[in-house]
Amino acid sequence: xxxxxxxxxxxxxxxxxxxxxxxxxxxxxxxxxxxxxxxxxxxxxxxxxxxxxxxxxxxxxxxxxxxxxxxxxxxxxxxxxxxxxxxxxxxxxxxxxxxxxxxxxxxxxxx
Amino acid sequence: xxxxxxxxxxxxxxxxxxxxxxxxxxxxxxxxxxxxxxxxxxxxxxxxxxxxxxxxxxxxxxxxxxxxxxxxxxxxxxxxxxxxxxxxxxxxxxxxxxxxxxxxxxxxxxxxxxxx
Numbered sequence: 001x002x003x004x005x006x007x008x009x010x011x012x013x014x015x016x017x018x019x020x021x022x023x024x025x026x027x028x029x030x031x032x033x034x035x036x037x038x039x040x041x042x043x044x045x046x047x048x049x050x051x052x053x054x055x056x057x058x059x060x061x062x063x064x065x066x067x068x069x070x071x072x073x074x075x076x077x078x079x080x081x082x083x084x085x086x087x088x089x090x091x092x093x094x095x096x097x098x099x100x101x102x103x104x105x106x107x108x109x110x111x
Numbered sequence: 112x113x114x115x116x117x118x119x120x121x122x123x124x125x126x127x128x129x130x131x132x133x134x135x136x137x138x139x140x141x142x143x144x145x146x147x148x149x150x151x152x153x154x155x156x157x158x159x160x161x162x163x164x165x166x167x168x169x170x171x172x173x174x175x176x177x178x179x180x181x182x183x184x185x186x187x188x189x190x191x192x193x194x195x196x197x198x199x200x201x202x203x204x205x206x207x208x209x210x211x212x213x214x215x216x217x218x219x220x221x222x223x224x225x226x227x
Binding site for chain 1: 218
């Protein structure tokens with residue numbers, strides 16, 4: 001049973017525009033959410049996280065939004081840059097439990 | 112600060128042969144994870160260690176997979192014998208519990224296994 005879902009396998013965005021990556025989850029016990037970025041032949045790299053007590057967390061060009069009632073989170077990248085082209089995974093967990101990952105969204109930023 | 116180190120980066124073996132992967136977590140990280148990642152999928156947990164204790168190995172296929180974390184630092188993951196379906200990327204991660212009590216995982220580069 002996939003508890004974390006990324007329904008868009010791929011996304012293409014023009015350089016300088018906003019990239020919005022979406023993630024849905026089913027387990028209401030999740031209280032911590034993370035986004036990872038993965039380049040080919042490398043391991044996932046931690047990007048940004050958000051606790052369930054917040055609805056927004058911002059770090060430079062990256063902002064994560066959490067909508068607990070909809071069990072939905074999104075990652076906004078503004079402005080998008082060609083170096084942002086990678087696969088993005090969302091993950092969710094709750095204290096003392098394992099991490100659950102989505103299947104990833106491949107972002108291509110077109111110069 | 113050094114990240115999570117894994118070796119080898121690539122491994123090609125014939126089916127029924129044994130294979131072992133090694134992981135050195137980030138210094139000070141007590142929790143260590145082994146994941147399996149197939150193409151087009153997210154990482155799937157195989158085993159989680161708190162120090163030297165395996166606290167979650169429910170998804171580890173114990174008939175052929177084994178793992179150990181001696182002294183609560185380095186860890187090895189072994190497959191014996193390997194099957195064609197074991198071809199995948201094996202990721203190691205370690206985590207640090209923050210001030211809020213929540214953990215952030217940091218991944219190694221992975222070992223890409225090809226079983227022929």
